[in-house]
Amino acid sequence: xxxxxxxxxxxxxxxxxxxxxxxxxxxxxxxxxxxxxxxxxxxxxxxxxxxxxxxxxxxxxxxxxxxxxxxxxxxxxxxxxxxxxxxxxxxxxxxxxxxxxxxxxxxxxxxxxxxxxxxxxxxxxxxxxxxxxxxxxxxxxxxxxxxxxxxxxxxxxxxxxxxxxxxxxxxxxxxxxxxxxxxxxxxxxxxxxxxxxxxxxxxxxxxxxxxxxxxxxxxxxxxxxxxxxxxxxxxxxxxxxxxxxxxxxxxxxxxxxxxxxxxxxxxxxxxxxxxxxxxxxxxxxxxxxxxxxxxxxxxxxxxxxxxxxxxxxxxxxxxxxxxxxxxxxxxxxxxxxxxxxxxxxxxxxxxxxxxxxxxxxxxxxxxxxxxxxxxxxxxxxxxxxxxxxxxxxxxxxxxxxxxxxxxxxxxxxxxxxxxxxxxxxxxxxxxxxxxxxxxxxxxxxxxxxxxxxxxxxxxxxxxxxxxxxxxxxxxxxxxxxxxxxxxxxxxxxxxxxxxxxxxxxxxxxxxxxxxxxxxxxxxxxxxxxxxxxxxxxxxxxxxxxxxxxxxxxxxxxxxxxxxxxxxxxxxxxxxxxxxxxxxxxxxxxxxxxxxxxxxxxxxxxxxxxxxxxxxxxxxxxxxxxxxx
Amino acid sequence: xxxxxxxxxxxxxxxxxxxxxxxxxxxxxxxxxxxxxxxxxxxxxxxxxxxxxxxxxxxxxxxxxxxxxxxxxxxxxxxxxxxxxxxxxxxxxxxxxxxxxxxxxxxxxxxxxxxxxxxxxxxxxxxxxxxxxxxxxxxxxxxxxxxxxxxxxxxxxxxxxxxxxxxxxxxxxxxxxxxxxxxxxxxxxxxxxxxxxxxxxxxxxxxxxxxxxxxxxxxxxxxxxxxxxxxxxxxxxxxxxxxxxxxxxxxxxxxx
Numbered sequence: 001x002x003x004x005x006x007x008x009x010x011x012x013x014x015x016x017x018x019x020x021x022x023x024x025x026x027x028x029x030x031x032x033x034x035x036x037x038x039x040x041x042x043x044x045x046x047x048x049x050x051x052x053x054x055x056x057x058x059x060x061x062x063x064x065x066x067x068x069x070x071x072x073x074x075x076x077x078x079x080x081x082x083x084x085x086x087x088x089x090x091x092x093x094x095x096x097x098x099x100x101x102x103x104x105x106x107x108x109x110x111x112x113x114x115x116x117x118x119x120x121x122x123x124x125x126x127x128x129x130x131x132x133x134x135x136x137x138x139x140x141x142x143x144x145x146x147x148x149x150x151x152x153x154x155x156x157x158x159x160x161x162x163x164x165x166x167x168x169x170x171x172x173x174x175x176x177x178x179x180x181x182x183x184x185x186x187x188x189x190x191x192x193x194x195x196x197x198x199x200x201x202x203x204x205x206x207x208x209x210x211x212x213x214x215x216x217x218x219x220x221x222x223x224x225x226x227x228x229x230x231x232x233x234x235x236x237x238x239x240x241x242x243x244x245x246x247x248x249x250x251x252x253x254x255x256x257x258x259x260x261x262x263x264x265x266x267x268x269x270x271x272x273x274x275x276x277x278x279x280x281x282x283x284x285x286x287x288x289x290x291x292x293x294x295x296x297x298x299x300x301x302x303x304x305x306x307x308x309x310x311x312x313x314x315x316x317x318x319x320x321x322x323x324x325x326x327x328x329x330x331x332x333x334x335x336x337x338x339x340x341x342x343x344x345x346x347x348x349x350x351x352x353x354x355x356x357x358x359x360x361x362x363x364x365x366x367x368x369x370x371x372x373x374x375x376x377x378x379x380x381x382x383x384x385x386x387x388x389x390x391x392x393x394x395x396x397x398x399x400x401x402x403x404x405x406x407x408x409x410x411x412x413x414x415x416x417x418x419x420x421x422x423x424x425x426x427x428x429x430x431x432x433x434x435x436x437x438x439x440x441x442x443x444x445x446x447x448x449x450x451x452x453x454x455x456x457x458x459x460x461x462x463x464x465x466x467x468x469x470x471x472x473x474x475x476x477x478x479x480x481x482x483x484x485x486x487x488x489x490x491x492x493x494x495x496x497x498x499x500x501x502x503x504x505x506x507x508x509x510x511x512x513x514x515x516x517x518x519x520x521x522x523x524x525x526x527x528x529x530x531x532x533x534x535x536x537x538x539x540x541x542x543x544x545x546x547x548x549x550x551x552x553x554x555x556x557x558x559x560x561x562x563x564x565x566x567x568x569x570x571x572x573x574x575x576x577x578x579x580x581x582x583x584x585x586x587x588x589x590x591x592x593x594x595x596x597x598x599x600x601x602x603x604x605x606x607x608x609x610x611x612x613x614x615x616x617x618x619x620x621x622x623x624x625x626x627x628x
Numbered sequence: 629x630x631x632x633x634x635x636x637x638x639x640x641x642x643x644x645x646x647x648x649x650x651x652x653x654x655x656x657x658x659x660x661x662x663x664x665x666x667x668x669x670x671x672x673x674x675x676x677x678x679x680x681x682x683x684x685x686x687x688x689x690x691x692x693x694x695x696x697x698x699x700x701x702x703x704x705x706x707x708x709x710x711x712x713x714x715x716x717x718x719x720x721x722x723x724x725x726x727x728x729x730x731x732x733x734x735x736x737x738x739x740x741x742x743x744x745x746x747x748x749x750x751x752x753x754x755x756x757x758x759x760x761x762x763x764x765x766x767x768x769x770x771x772x773x774x775x776x777x778x779x780x781x782x783x784x785x786x787x788x789x790x791x792x793x794x795x796x797x798x799x800x801x802x803x804x805x806x807x808x809x810x811x812x813x814x815x816x817x818x819x820x821x822x823x824x825x826x827x828x829x830x831x832x833x834x835x836x837x838x839x840x841x842x843x844x845x846x847x848x849x850x851x852x853x854x855x856x857x858x859x860x861x862x863x864x865x866x867x868x869x870x871x872x873x874x875x876x877x878x879x880x881x882x883x884x
Contacts, residue, residue, distance in 0.1 A: 003738050006731070013767075014726040089722050092683065093783075094711020095739045096704045179683040 007103050011110065017082060020529060022111050022118075024075035024522060028068035029119025029159055030126070031515050035061045036151035037127040038134050043143055052501045053138065060508035064515070069162060071519050076108070076166050078526040080173055082533075084181075091179045097171070105167035112163030120155060124148075137503050193274035195244035203237025206230045214577045224581065231574060235284055238570075240277040244270055264542065265555045272563060276527055280567050283520045287571035290513040291601070292578040295594035297509055301502040304495065305466055310397040311431040312491035313378050314348075315465035316472070319433065319487040321455040330486060331458060334475055341471040343462040348377050350459075353451040354434070355414055361435035362452055365390075365413055367445035374428055377461055383424070387441045390418040395434050398425045413438060414448035429457065430489050469496040517601060518608065524563050525612045532619055539620065549621075556620065557613055564609050572598055630692075631823040632657040632680065632791055637689035639675050639846075649675040651846045652689065657791075662817040662824045664837035666865070668872070672846040673827045674795065680825065681716055681793050682706060694790040711740050715784030715822075719796040721776040723768045723783075729775075730764040733782045740787065750786050757815055758782050774805030778812065785816060792816070794826040798833045810836040831869060835862040844872055 011018055038044060039057045080087075087100060095103075131143040210230035213223060220226060247270045251257050257266065273280070316334060320327045338345045350370035357363035371393070372382040383391055390411055396402035409420040418440060429437065440448070462468050472493035481488045539552050579594050639650040649672045657663050667673045678684035680691055682698045690697050698709050715736075723732045730751070737747045755761055760778050763771050771779070777797060784792055794813070798806035814836050816822050828834050835858050842850040850868050854861045 002744070003741065006727070006735065006738050009731065010724075010726050085722075086724060089724065090735075090739070091707065092681075092710065092716055092722075093736045093739060094707050094709070094714070096707040098704065099707075099739060180678060 003099060003103075004106075007106055011107060017079070018107075018111060020522075020526065021075050021079040022115055025072055025112060025115035026119040026122070027515075027518070028064075028071050029116055029155060030123050031511075032061070032064050032068055032158070033120050033123035033151060033155045034127060034130045035064050036154050037123065037148045038130065040148055040150040040154075041131065041134075041143055042146060044134075044138070052497070053504055056501060056504045056508055060512060063512055065158065067512070067516065067519070068159075071522075072162060073166065073169075074523060075526065076170055077173060078530055080104070080170055082530050088179050088181075101171040104171050108163055108167040108170060112159065112166075116156060116159055120152060123155075133507070137507050138500065193244045193248075193270055195241045195248060197245060199237055199240075200242040200245040203234045203242050206234030206237065208234075210234065211577050214580050227577075227581070231577075232285060235570065235574070236277070236281045239273065239280045239284075243273045243277075247273065261547070261551050261555050264547075265559055269559055269562065272527075272559065276524070276563065279523055279527065280563070283523065283567040284571045284574070286516065287520065287568055288574040288578065290516055291571055291575035291594075291598065292582070294506075294509050294513055295575065295579055295597045296582050297502065297506050298597055299594070301499070301506055304499050304502060307397075308491045308495045308498075309465075310426075312465075312489070313374075313428055313430070314459035314461050315468060315491045316345075316460035316462070316475070317430050317433075317487075317489045318458040319455060319489075320458065321453050321485050324455070324485040326480065326486065330479055330481070330488070333478055334458075334460060334488075337471045337474045337478075338460060338462065338468075340474070341468065343468055343471060346377065346461045348374055348459045348461075350374050350457045351454070352434075352457055353414065353445070353448055353454045356452050357435045359435045361432070363413070363436045363438070364434035365438045365440050365445065365448060367442045368439055369442050370445075371428065371439045374459065377459070378428065380426070380428065383422075383439055385421075385439055385441045387443045388418060389421045389441070390444075391422040391424060391439045392420060393424040393437045393439055394427050395429070395437050396431055397427055411438060413440070414451055416444065416448065418444065430491075433457075433487075433489075465492050466495060468492040513601070514604065517605065520567070521564065521605070521608050521612060524560075525616065527563075528560060528616055529619070532616070536620055552621070553617060556617060560613055560616065561609065564612075565605070568602070568605055572602075629659050630656040631659045631661075631694055632825065633690075633692040634676075634680065635690045635692070637676070637679060637686045637691060639672070639679060639684070640687045649846050650679070650686070653843070653846070653848055654689075655841055655848060655851075657823060657825060659823055660817070660821045662814065662836070662838045663826070664834040664840045665825065665827045665843060666829065666831075666834055666840055666869070667843035667849070669829075671843045673843050675846075676843065677793060677795055677825070677827045680791075681714060682710060708740075711736055712787060713790040715787070715789035715792040717777070717780050717784050717792070717794040717797045719799040721768075721773075721780045721800075723776055723780060725768050728765055728767055729760065729771065729779045732768070732779060733764075733786055735783060736787045742787075747786075750788075751782075754782055754785060754820075757819060758812060772805070773801050774808055777801060777805070777809050781809070781812060781816070785820065785822060788820075788822075790823065792822050792824045794824065794828075796828055796830075797826065798828065798830055803832075806830070806833060831862060831865045834865050835859075840865060840868075842868055842872060 035057065039054075039061055044053070044057070090100060090103075127148065128145050131145065135143040207230070210227045212218070213220065213227055213230075247266055250266055251263075251270075257263055316338070318330060318334060320330075335345075335347075350366055350373060352364045352366045352370070354362035354364050368383055368385045374380075375382050385391055390413070392404055392411075394402060394404055403425055404423045406420070406423045411418045411420050418438070424439075427437075462471075469492040472490040475488070475490065476493055479488050539547070543549075543552070575594065575598070633656045634653055637650055637653045638648065641647045641649055653672075653676060665673045665676060675684065679686045680693075682691075685699055691699060693709075693713055696709065696713075698706055698713075701709055723729075724735070727735070733751060734747050737750065742750075751764075755764075758778050758781065760775065760782060763775050763779065768776060768779075777800075781797075784794075797813070798809055801809060810833050813824060813826065817824050817838075826833075826837065834840055835854075838854050840852045841848060842852075849872060852861070852864055852868060
């Protein structure tokens, strides 16, 4: 038997230990590959080379690459840790560092190459469905399956570099330890964890403070940053201190602690929580970020049409400033484009006058008659402005920070002083068309002098503006506005592009979050699996003193569930508060959408938990004595 | 010639309260001698063994194995030294579960790049002494504790080490298996001439040795040489142990 044969047999017979690592690698490669297949698809390349679609897909690919790097490094680390005793023994028997390094490098490369083959094979098979989903989202004809040579090349090259890197770095983790330590491996008797009552209390207080800022909507500088720091620090202290403190308190209540299996799992959980505090913290924070961004994007996506409808009360808008010699041609172009697309449009025109107001945009005035014509078309309330008075109409959509406060005020307009009597909080022209907008009486409008410019607004309403993107694109391609004599603005084409990008972000985001969830679950599972041999001995001994198989399962399920679900529960709670802040800022209601996102992930999590639990129990209970 | 020389070896564990585990331990073991090291828990016998087996470093003094001070070797030379000059038997066997018994035994030779033909020749030479013919192709979970320890001993001697080190080799075995394993050690010592240093707390196991070194509080406390009768030797060992106090028999098998 040569050393190489030894390495080979080691992998062959101990495949279970390698399987978890292999599957992690395969999974990362599969995800990366699927993204690459989409990214390099010839049709996507043709249609969306430079637009935001390509950007979102590329960003997704980079995120997956970073994630893969971390995930595979972590998996490699815990994989090596389970084998520390074996490495210790080999060193005891006199294997040189070089031999150990070669062994680890060879194993890593073998596993890496196998994972690459498996990941890409699975990827080729799944890419058909992945492309199908992508084509639905991008609203293109079905993306044909193709031979993704570029995706294969990128994935193979990328991961080959990664595995070579890991092969070089992995031995360092073992190298630094003395043989004695390696031989003892995980069997070292651990010091009982300590927890301070002050730090535990500090954790609760920090989180409470963070939440309080959100709930009471306190105005403090850098509020988002302050909340994030408070809640993050508090979360860490809760895992590292409060959990240990609480569990240790429980051990001091004999009536509770010495009931049934409690002494076994509680005393053990103290160590597990303490050991994994950092992991639980990272999982919680990243989950919070994933939940929050996903729910926010979902809410934004859901309300895109409403937001556009608010920003653009009418979908097609043309502002003509005198003198505009192209006016007739432009208006004819808009009308004919709408007719060609079979849109039964209604049009309206409103004359306006602009005055210098000091800002970048001029202050505008319209007559009551003009305003009411537009208002009638939009089913808004008509205004009745008396001579000498004026009503201000917001130029922005109705949001907390854009609302105009009505004060008893006088307005100087074109040499006349008018009394401000009322305000309308909803914009009637496209957002930001003017600096400010005043409605004056018809008599005053005629008398307004010294206008900086004057012109006419033309608006077009169509039955379903969300479906009018073809006409909008056609007009945008042909119209020649110079932003001096005329301005043209339409919503259906922008809406369509935004909707596409949000859909894509949502798709990529959901996919990446989902991948992350699986990874987070696996991390926790890895931690359990690292101790499986030790636990096997422990439970075997407990069986001997009369623990039933059912109780063993109960203990394991309980421990796994606590470590598995607590980070997600805490993350969900954090997200609720995070979304609360976003909600007040975005004037969108997120609650219902966030609940859908959370429910979806929670269902996936339960399935994943059940799967891992049964796998862990199987490996824990294998062996002769345990099955009885 | 002395196979092992331990010269004024000290070991201090640094910490909040520095703890001196070994205090100027000084002894020599001539070639072919079977030496037992005894002492109560916490006396430093395992630390001594770890220092001799090069997996722990002394804070003072020197250790010579066949004239070489291994602690002065660079790490790769040290690994090769361990591979060629030392054999190690553990209390809990430490066999690799992924390999068969035979493959486990071959491991030190495989690490050294010995050709397979030579491996088989070496194995055939020791198999009759060890009585492991029937289990060579079995996996580690298919054999009993006594058989596992025999396999571990085979692994420790297949490369004909200068020094065979054993750490409580009977600690995990029943009385009968313990006796078999100890007889095996004596046989290896007599027939192959292997020098053996064994740490044990079991007077019955110790009575198979030629010489016992008693350690207490990190220093050599007493020595006993075996006479003609094993039974008398056993009695003498018991006498020293009870005289030492902290009677070794009531010390649990779990060492901290």
